[in-house]
Amino acid sequence: MTVTIYDVAREAGVSMATVSRVVNNNPNVKPQTRKKVFEAIERLGYRPNAVARGLASKKTTTVGVVIPDISNSIFSEVARGIEDIANMYHYNIILCNADKRKEKEIRVINTLLEKQVDGLLFMGGTVTEEHVQAFRTSTVPIVLCGTRDDKDQFPSVDIDHEAAAFDAVNLLIGQGHSKIGMISGTLQDPANGYSRYQGYKKALEQAGLSVSEDLVRIGNYRYESGYDVMKYFLQLSDRPTAIFAATDEMAIGAIHAIQDEGLRVPEDISVISVDNIRMASMVRPLLTTVAQPMYDIGAVSMRLLTKLMNKENVEMSKVLLSHEIIQRKSVAHV
Amino acid sequence: MTVTIYDVAREAGVSMATVSRVVNNNPNVKPQTRKKVFEAIERLGYRPNAVARGLASKKTTTVGVVIPDISNSIFSEVARGIEDIANMYHYNIILCNADKRKEKEIRVINTLLEKQVDGLLFMGGTVTEEHVQAFRTSTVPIVLCGTRDDKDQFPSVDIDHEAAAFDAVNLLIGQGHSKIGMISGTLQDPANGYSRYQGYKKALEQAGLSVSEDLVRIGNYRYESGYDVMKYFLQLSDRPTAIFAATDEMAIGAIHAIQDEGLRVPEDISVISVDNIRMASMVRPLLTTVAQPMYDIGAVSMRLLTKLMNKENVEMSKVLLSHEIIQRKSVAHV
DNA sequence: CTGTTAGCGCGTTCAG
């Protein structure tokens, strides 16, 4: 049924070692022999068995990528960066979605490891103690991509979320706003949640503004929660004149809540956030936001992983990429 | 370095066959022995090697999914359906992005096949002769998911794109519109392009309306092209009162083009499309659209694939799922 | 430049 390297060898009148050589582009084969082998391969429709190859060589030339939520466009942009670099170094990548559920993340990490990937990229998500446990059992390198572990034990590529949030809020302050509400992610999440909240607080404090508990509400990163939280802010007697949302999606939800109330952005209320997903330039008004270099996060982490897999020693295994304010149309002077 | 089934056997004082049995849940093991083995596994931190297992058993319990464009939210919704069913049947799925490029699709199909997946799901994308060639070389079942090949040679799960488009345009006609522009995908694409265009034409013809070449323009499915095409329509002296876009993204682009021009949707111009992506309910006005059951497309095609992999004989290997008009706020009476 | 020979880690008969 399935044609093996052995069949090809017989068909071409050479040994299987020779076939293996031509399949693997080993230069030590006479052009003529090479040609014979290729013809036999063609004739038989031979397709190398990557599983057998993986077992014999103890390398699969594939890296596993765990993606916390495939429907989140941030991750697809990061994935794009990962892919491009992976292809460049001739690695296949296999994406595994974890559906935002921790147990599934752990499970996926383990299957990937069982499948003998040569390296692992862990995207997004919070890194808990259980994750660390799973990572520890790995014999192949792992890099965190768009996240970090709190003890910084693992190689990682990310932005400085606190600084990004700080810059966003600071821009609001620069525009004269002093009553700034925040739509935060869960404070349990060190990156998108806690750090961005810290940045918010720090900006206010540095400007001598008070931070009021009433003005920060927790969302779940999604549009709907941004919408709902904004509705809450709007019915406050002393409502904010500007909103900092932890993610673009929540910011867009907030904008629509404001508009649905008959108010205008940015004339009545300014909105800013961080991420710069594609949708940020697909709304009215165009969303002002702090861009994280998603493609680069993916690309740099994949590059780092190739070095690690290659056992090169890397000087910087924890890299922070820089962010950038994208001024569009959702922020105005108070 | 790596601990094998053999190490576990020695540690537990049994043979490797026994270890294999407990790992694979074979009932023919005395509970006591089973316990010993589990303890040894625990102690040694043994992790089964899926590659070796795959070679020995000739099954990998994984199915490959080629996803044409990871940044397109339609596909992520379909993937979700695939995953749920795959998990239910204890298959792992590995996603491979093809970046909307045909050669990459072919390449990815081949790597997946080399990796000895037990089945293949081909999502979206046009099925060309080259695809058919690649599929033919496969010894494992393949199902097309959200697309079909023109000769209907392969099992597939999709909606009736022509009927969906027909219904959308018909709704416009029912609202009194007679000058209906279409923002189409490329007519080369049998599903989202050609079929949806045919549905548009058929609806007009059935209503006794003339179809004018000036009123159909080709976009590339994305927001920007919807925006640009709409700009073109707007400067027409005799501009349309309603727009049918082949995808939600283009429809949203069109809406913004209209609004940027100082006009209103739906009061001045109505807009409808087909897909019902998440973003359709994240714009103002909310987008009226024909929903394709994306989750179900994924789920049903995965279910079909499991049957095929299991060599059950299936009666219906080409299934068409039904669509549904979602009336929201972007269509009004003329 | 080419062939021979061992495994890679595991599932699976077949005996016992």
Add this chain to the structure above:
DNA sequence: CTGAACGCGCTAACAG
């Protein structure tokens, strides 16, 4: 209920 032995398809020395 358990163990011995073979082989899955291929790579990697080692000879020649």
